[in-house]
Structures are given as structure tokens and as C-alpha cells.
Amino acid sequence: MTSNWAAFTTAEPDLAKTVETRFALHTHHVLATLRKDGSPRTSGLEVRFLDGEFWLGMMPGSLKARDLLRDPRFALQANPGEGTAMGGGDVRISGRALLVGDPAVIARYTGQVEVPDPDDFHLFRTELTEVTRTYIEDDTYLVAQVWKPGEAVRTMKRS
Template sequence: MATNWAALAAAEPELAATVEKRFAAHRHHVLATLRRDGSPRTTGLEVRFLHGELWLGMMPGSLKALDLRRDPRFALQANPGAGTGTDGGDVRVGGRAVEVDDPRVKGAYGEEVEPPQPFHLFRTELTEVVRTYVEDDTYLVVRVWRPKEPVRTLRRR
């Protein structure tokens, strides 16, 4: 089961706000896709949260876009910055990317984001959102959200 960003924000507003803040802290993030042979490919990517959706925009013909056209599964890791874990921790989003061909939708996106033309645009369908952080300098905390499920919180010492 998958859902959009607005559903996460409605179900878990605090988690959604933390994830958006982590992605906003840096411009470039890491996208993992699957190559034709099934092996992973990681590439840099900018993302946007607009109108209740998490959007992935890409240059035309990019390998990551071709990967997603063939197999829409992805994982997206927010840039950890200094990697200290004290600035909100690490966040990761997983799901499926659905290419958007509707010229009106791409036009509206382009007016707000002003990407280089032409471009691929993918809307995400989320299957998992994970936040990992250190609490009280003692515990590693992992919070996992999946559609139609409450957030699970795991603590390790």
C-alpha cells in the first residue's frame, strides 16, 4: 500500500514536519534506484514538497529517470550534513515514483520550481518514512511510518 505526502502530514504532522525540515536543510540528497540488472544505483537529487506531494525532478534521459520508468521503486536519503545526528537525525523515504506527463501539472510545477527545460517529473507514492536519531546521548531511536499504520518507535542502547 502506498500514499502521498499529504496523507503522511495528516496522520503524523510532527514526523512530516521533521522530515521536510531535514530535506530543506540541504539542497542535494541521495536517490537510490534499481538498474536494469537489479543492482542499486545512487545519484544526487533535489526534491520539492509542493501541494501535498513529494516531487522528484530530473534531467531528460538521466539514468535515474530511466531506472524509475523501468522499476518505480526508490529510496531517498536526506543529506545528513555534518552527520552528527543532533540536527533532527537522518531521514529516509521509500516508495514508488510515478512519472507525470500531464502538461498542466508539469507547467504548474515548473512555474514554482523553474527547472531546466525539458525535464522528467515524478510524483512519489510513499511506502515508508524513517527517522533515526540519538536521544539523550544514550539511545538510538528509529521511528518508522507506513501507510495505514501508526508510527513504530524502536530504541536501542
């Protein structure tokens, strides 16, 4: 089962706000894709939350774009920043990235986001399969919150 960003924010508004805030702290994040041989590849990437969607944009022909065109599964981790104090915790989004071909959707996106060449880039709309937040509570517990489409957030604590 998959879901878009709007469905996630409706289902879990507090966690969605935390995730968006965490991603907004830095421009570049770490995208994991699958190479042709099935091994993982990590790449830097900027992301956008617009119009109820979580968007991935990238240069045409880039290795990460080629990976996603071949196998749409991805995981994206918010940049942890410097040091060890990850304000808001560590957040990750997993799902499928689907290439957008509709010129009207691309025009609406490029009308809101500066793109080096609006006629020459790959835009992917995402379908979410999991959103995870991990953080330290009271300097005692490691807390993991995991959301999957159609399910409530599951919270686990370890000391």
C-alpha cells in the same frame, strides 16, 4: 499500500514536519534506484514538497530517470551534512516514483520551481511506502521511528 505526502502529513504531522525540515537543510540528497540488472544505483537529487506531494525532478535520459521509468521503486536519504551532528536525525523516504505526463500538472510545478528547461525534464510524483527517522536521544538511545501507510508510527529504542 502507498500514500502521498498529504496523507502522510495528515496522519503524522509532527514526523512530516521533522522530515521536511531535515530535507530543507541541504539542496542535494541521495536517491537510490534499481539498475536494469537489479543492482542498486545512488545519485544526487534535489526534491520538492509542493501541493501535498513529494516531487522528484530530473534531466531526461539520466540514468536515475531511466531506472525509475523501468522500475519505480526508490529510496531517498536526506543529505546528512558535514560532521556527525545530524540535526533532526537521519531521514529516509521510500516508495514508488510515477512519471507525470499531464501538461497542466507539469505547468503548475514549473510555475513554482525553476527548471532549466520546463519542456525537457522528467517529473515524478511519489507514492510513499515508508518514512523513517533515526536519531540519538539523551546521548544514550538510538531511536528509530518508522511510518508505513495505514499504520501508526512505530518507535524503537536501543541503548
